[in-house]
Amino acid sequence: MRRARTWLPGLLLVTPSIILIGVFVYGMLGWNFRLAMTDKHDEVSEGEFVGLQNFIDIWDQARWHLSVRHAIVFTVVFVLGALVLGWLLAFLMEKGIRGEGTFRAIYLFPMAISFVATGIVWRWLMNSGTDERAVGLNRLFDAIGLPQWQWFRDPDWGMAAMALPAIWQMSGYVMALFLAGFRGVPEELREAARVDGCNEWGVYRHVVLPLLRPVTLSALIILGHISLKVFDLIVAVSGKQIITDVPAVFMWVAVFDSHDPAKGATIASYIVLSVAIFVIPYLIWSVRKERRQ
Amino acid sequence: MRRWLVAASITMVSVLGLTACGGGGGEQTAQSPSADSGGKQQVEVFSWWTGPGEADGLAAMRKIFEDKNPTYTFFDAAVAGGSGDKAKALLQSKLQAGTPPDTFQGHAGAELQGYIKAGNLEDLTSLYDELKLKEVFPAQLVEQISVEGKIYSVPVNIHRSNVLWFNPAVLKEAGVAGAPKTIEEFVAALEKVKAKGKVPLSIGSEWTVTHLLESVLLGSLGTDAYNALFKPGADWNSPQVTTALQNFAKIMEYAGDPQDDWQPAAKQVADGEAAFNIMGDWAYGYFHNPPEGGLGKKSKTDFDWAPAPGTEGTYLWLSDSFTLPKGAKNRDGALAWLKVAASKEGQDAFNPKKGSIPARKDADQSLYTDYLADALKDWSSNKLAGSIQHGVAVNQPWLAAINEQVGLFLGTKDVKALQQGLADAATANAQ
CATH class of the missing domain: 3.40.190.10 (Periplasmic binding protein-like II)
Known part of the structure; x- marks a missing residue:
């Protein structure tokens, strides 16, 4: 009885969320994987178990290759861009800029906007019209004599352009993470380094940056999983066009246009797996770290 | 002991909260389309006509419907978005959940095949016979929208793609x-x-x-x-x-x-x-x-x-049409709507505003001017081919x-x- 008194209240408290997450996250995930392993290629058929057939077949489709490539380009540009820009902003802030609070708010604001709103504004900014038809950024570039771009309609680098709105939106958040990280570095450590003859760059290189590693990793995980699932931004900027196709958009088309639930579930499974590649090592790492402490 | 009590009560509250959400949601869906204050029955009409012109056309047809059917009220379940992209995704979830609207818009022809195969639509051949629609629609049109001899939708208008x-x-x-x-x-x-x-x-x-x-x-x-x-x-x-x-x-x-x-x-x-x-x-x-x-x-x-x-x-050609989903809550109301949509009066009210021509051959020619006059002339004399997009x-x-x-x-x-x-x-x- 005495024992139960220690663990039972805690268990009761978390039971509702365990049930909810069990049903609506893991239950649904399991259901999705089961569906992906059937041949339910329209809404009517029952769907026989076909194992991993769908997971293999999808690699025969030109569109799948294209959307995977797009997702990779987008992820690399977006994650690196947001990390570098966020770090830079945090670095400048940390140097004790005047009116820091105001700047911090300004850079954080974009995060409060939904990707859809961002996308609609950037669709106009990144309009591919040039010269007399130029609007948005091309108009600006034209006026100041910079080259004009096709932006997201560029066949090769379109997805890199598509990452710009995402960088714009998320780098403030990364800045906040890094700023907290910078502030977490004890002043004594820096002073100790300086006393030992380290120049300012060396302080950052050898003291601050290594201490920021956990923050960088968290930022990487957060940005990476947003990026691999990206859907709303793409649809708001370009709709469901092949030129900016990503797995999440392909999934939507597979379910609602092609009416192929098994294919949609297969793509969804791949998205989950690709996010898992990011998240699971992080979870293992943080659990181990907690144990060590 | 006190901690115990607090934990138990929080658990109870969250469980109750959950059931309340569930109950509330259920009630809402049951309530929205059919019940109405004045004892009138609602007819839920699902379309993607929200833009200028098309929304006016729908309103004109709605007025005729409400004048002719004083016992029904029109419930406009339109979803914005060109050529019905978003509307169709929502419709899909409604059909799968077994809560179809009373009637929904769809492009006439093969687009409806999926719904027909899934058993979502009622055969409207009897309505065609009752209203003698096969005589007022061009024969080629009737042939191109028939599936194994049955017709599942009532075309309201005709657009030209080429x-x-x-x-x-x-x-x-x-x-x-x-x-x-x-x-x-x-x-x-x-x-x-x-x-x-x-x-x-x-x-x-x-x-x-x-x-x-x-x-x-x-x-x-x-x-x-x-x-x-x-x-x-x-x-x-x-x-x-x-x-x-x-x-x-x-x-x-x-x-x-x-x-x-x-x-x-x-x-x-x-x-x-x-x-x-x-x-x-x-x-x-x-x-x-x-x-x-x-x-x-x-x-x-x-x-x-x-x-x-x-x-x-x-x-x-392409055509917007209305259907009768199986399990419509207000089947009679939906049929009344389809009758208006099929009527000369309904089509002549809708089409000049929408900028399309009526599917019926007996339209009032004087209502259609400029481009639409050309279209009406070609529609009655040309061969027909069906649009892909x-x-x-x-x-x-x-x-x-x-x-x-x-x-x-x-x-x-x-x-x-x-x-x-x-x-x-x-x-x-x-x-």
Whole structure:
């Protein structure tokens, strides 16, 4: 009885969320994987178990290759861009800029906007019209004599352009993470380094940056999983066009246009797996770290 | 002990909260469509008509419906979004949940096949017999929307897909005598415009290119060969289709930068930046209507139209229609709506506002002027061919596959791969 008194209240408290997450996250995930392993290629058929057939077949489709490539380009540009820009902003802030609070708010604001709103504004900014038809950024570039771009309609680098709105939106958040990280570095450590003859760059290189590693990793995980699932931004900027196709958009088309639930579930499974590649090592790492402490 | 109590009560509250949410949600869905304050029954009409013109047309038809059926109230369940993309996704979830609207809009023809196969729609043949609709709709139309001898929808209007819109001033400047009649003349005209430094052919997002493709296919193959493409066992690998696709690739070489959608592409023609645009006749309202809803341009001087090259004498049609879903809560109300939608009065109220022509042959001709008068004349005399992009000739999965191939083609410009892709799409989806 005495024992139960220690663990039972805690268990009761978390039971509702365990049930909810069990049903609506893991239950649904399991259901999705089961569906992906059937041949339910329209809404009517029952769907026989076909194992991993769908997971293999999808690699025969030109569109799948294209959307995977797009997702990779987008992820690399977006994650690196947001990390570098966020770090830079945090670095400048940390140097004790005047009116820091105001700047911090300004850079954080974009995060409060939904990707859809961002996308609609950037669709106009990144309009591919040039010269007399130029609007948005091309108009600006034209006026100041910079080259004009096709932006997201560029066949090769379109997805890199598509990452710009995402960088714009998320780098403030990364800045906040890094700023907290910078502030977490004890002043004594820096002073100790300086006393030992380290120049300012060396302080950052050898003291601050290594201490920021956990923050960088968290930022990487957060940005990476947003990026691999990206859907709303793409649809708001370009709709469901092949030129900016990503797995999440392909999934939507597979379910609602092609009416192929098994294919949609297969793509969804791949998205989950690709996010898992990011998240699971992080979870293992943080659990181990907690144990060590 | 106190901690115990707190934990237990929090647990109880959250569990209760959950059930309350569930209950509340259920009630809401049950309540929204049917019950009403004044003892009237609601009829939930699901459409994607929210834009200027189309929403006015729907309102006009609604008024007739409510005048004729005082016991029903009209519940407008319209979902915004061009050509019903978002509406169809929502409809899909409603149908799967077994809570269909009382009647929903769909493009007449193969687009409805999925719903029919899934057993979502009621056969309306008896309604056709009761209202003698087979006599007032053109025979070819009835044939093209029948599935194994049954009809599942009531077409309200007819749109034309194969319309070539052009700017007469730009053509004159480039030395093009008039609207090109054949594909060869079209390519020659595009070349002349290009030499003048204007955009020869404006295009919008990828679906507008599929829209262009159907007109080029029809113009290259001719009506019968085009219609045969959608019959079982059709040969998409034939040399004729190769030629047609080569024409398409050739024409696409003259396309300007893709615009965001069809309106900005049409606007390029209206503004004199581009010479030609191939778009459905809903573009007429956009060109012609006064600003806010349109561009306020003068027909025949600021913009002009002709059948797409090589398609004169054929009406590449599409049609919005209403259906009767199985399990509609208010089946009688839905039937009353369908009767209005099928009636001469209903169609003549709806179509002049929407900028389309009625599916019925006995429309009041005087209501339709300018472009619509031309359309009405052609509709009664032309051969018919069904649109691809707008759901007449191909079902939804097939259309998705065609759009995918066209999208890939825009990246690769590979005609052979396009043909193979289209042939595969036909084999996988034709029935």
